[in-house]
Amino acid sequence: MFDQMKNLKQLAGMLGNPEQLRERMEQMQAEMARLTVEAEAGAGAVRVTVNGRFQLERIEFDQPMLTALVGEGEQADREMVEELILAAVNAGMEKAQAMVREEVGKMTGGMNLPGMEGLMGGQG
Numbered sequence: 001m002f003d004q005m006k007n008l009k010q011l012a013g014m015l016g017n018p019e020q021l022r023e024r025m026e027q028m029q030a031e032m033a034r035l036t037v038e039a040e041a042g043a044g045a046v047r048v049t050v051n052g053r054f055q056l057e058r059i060e061f062d063q064p065m066l067t068a069l070v071g072e073g074e075q076a077d078r079e080m081v082e083e084l085i086l087a088a089v090n091a092g093m094e095k096a097q098a099m100v101r102e103e104v105g106k107m108t109g110g111m112n113l114p115g116m117e118g119l120m121g122g123q124g
Contacts (some may be wrong), residue, residue: 024107028103028104028107029053031052031103032051032052032053032100032103033051033052033053033055034051034052035051035052035099035103036049036050036051036052036057036096037049037050037092037095037096037099038050038092038095039088039089039091039092039094039095040088040091041084041085041087041088041091042065042066042069042084042087042088043065043069044062044065045061045062045065045066045068045069045084046059046060046061046062046066046081046084046085046087046088047059047060047061047062047088048060048085048088048089048091048092049092050089050092050093050095050096051096052096052099052100052103054093054096054097054100056089056092059085059088059089061081066081066084069084
């Protein structure tokens with residue numbers, strides 16, 4: 001409870017000082033860009049890395065796993081790989097959103113302030 005009160009006081013102080021709030025938001029955005037999560041689909045056949053700004057940083061394929069999953073047909077390969085990529089990216093974005101919510105919660109002392117995730121580069 002005292003930590004929340006302390007964070008509330010800090011936040012109130014920053015709101016009264018727009019320059020300090022802007023600096024803190026820039027620091028948080030930089031930190032979010034550094035933090036990443038990984039997600040996968042197809043039992044690891046496709047793996048993605050997403051940062052806290054909801055940017056896709058990397059897509060990796062495990063070729064033996066992909067071959068085992070998609071078989072040999074050209075059309076089946078393409079469609080299955082597209083579905084796996086989509087599933088992995090969506091899972092990565094969900095993990096990144098959860099990470100940002102957690103980090104914003106730390107910053108605000110657990111207070112749910114609407115729009116804070118959007119300020120971090122997310123979708124709010």
